[in-house]
Structure formats: structure tokens, C-alpha cells
Amino acid sequence: KNEVEQSPQNLTAQEGEFITINCSYSVGISALHWLQQHPGGGIVSLFMLSSGKKKHGRLIATINIQEKHSSLHITASHPRDSAVYICAALDRRGADGLTFGKGTHLIIQP
């Protein structure tokens, strides 16, 4: 079964800073998801990617298949970006569902 590790576990930054959250996984995957979870539990899917890079507004997600590593970047961070960011990997066989990291708790201070 895939093992998904995220770093850092906690990150506090000032408004406007460039944020990077890292995710590594142990076995080959067919897709990797980045999710955002706000206090109270609601989870929103940000990206699903299997290669290269995707951008949506101030959010950018990249993946390096050879290195089994993905990053989520937030440019010009804002207090409303404060949330838990979770990466989740789907293995190539699609079996066992998504394997989730433990999440990165991000706080952006004004």
C-alpha cells in the first residue's frame, strides 16, 4: 500500500508570502489529488494531476513522477487561505481507494 507523507505538518506565514507544501509517495500512482479542508470539516478538491503542472488562480500544483513528489504552491497568500491542505494518491491499479497524507495545517496571519 502507498505511503503518503506531507511536509511541513504545520506552517504559519505572513500575508503575501509564497507558500509551498510538499507531498511524497512511495509507489507509482495514476493520479494525485490536492484537497483543502476548512475548520468544521468541509473538503474541497483543488487539483487532480498525473503529470506536469496545473494552475488555478493563485494556486499551482506540480508533480514529478520519477521522484514520486508533488508540491502545492500558493502565491500572494491571504488569511482566507488558512486551512488544512491534504494530498491523496491513487495507485496505478486504482485499488484500495485514495491514500491520504495527514495534512498540512496552514495559518496565514494578516
Place this chain on the structure above:
Amino acid sequence: GAGVSQSPRYKVAKRGQDVALRCDPISGHVSLFWYQQALGQGPEFLTYFQNEAQLDKSGLPSDRFFAERPEGSVSTLKIQRTQQEDSAVYLCASSRYGQQETQYFGPGTRLLVL
């Protein structure tokens, strides 16, 4: 519907009680997923349906956990003889078709077993 809904939002059960958690996926979504999220942890996969077929139940932690989706839309996760370690948020998600599509999550059911 507009999004994935789950009910109840909160459930307190006494140890040994049976509970049933409901998920209404987005209308027309073929795939439905159940996850368990313990406090401070990431979600963990429980089971996956495609229409009414349960394609993967490898994540169900014990035979006390049972899920069904008899008509391929609404799903129910049932936990029999609840234990304290079952306390968690139970998340449901749906996608148009399959695991390689964006999953849309419900708000979750927070279960507390006393």
C-alpha cells in the same frame, strides 16, 4: 442536487448501539466513496461503489461495518455494535465516474461513541 449531502451531521451513540449514516451524492454521479477521518488525521478510505456495485471494500475496518447503495444513488454506511474507536468523522464523496475524476465531498457525519 447541488452538492453531496450527509445525514445526520452529528451522532452520539452509546457503545454497543447500531448506527446508520446516510449519503446523498450529486445527482447522476456514478461513483460514491466512504472515508473515515479520525481527529487530527487525514481521511482513510473505507469503500467504493460504482452504481449499486460495491467494487472495493478493502478499507472497512471490521465486519461490524457494512455499506450499501441498493439503487445506485443514496448510500448508507452502517456500523453495528459501535465501539469507542469508531468515533470519527465519516465522509462521503461522489464523482461522475471512477476514481480518476474529481471527487466532491459531503460535509461529513461526526460520530461520537460514548
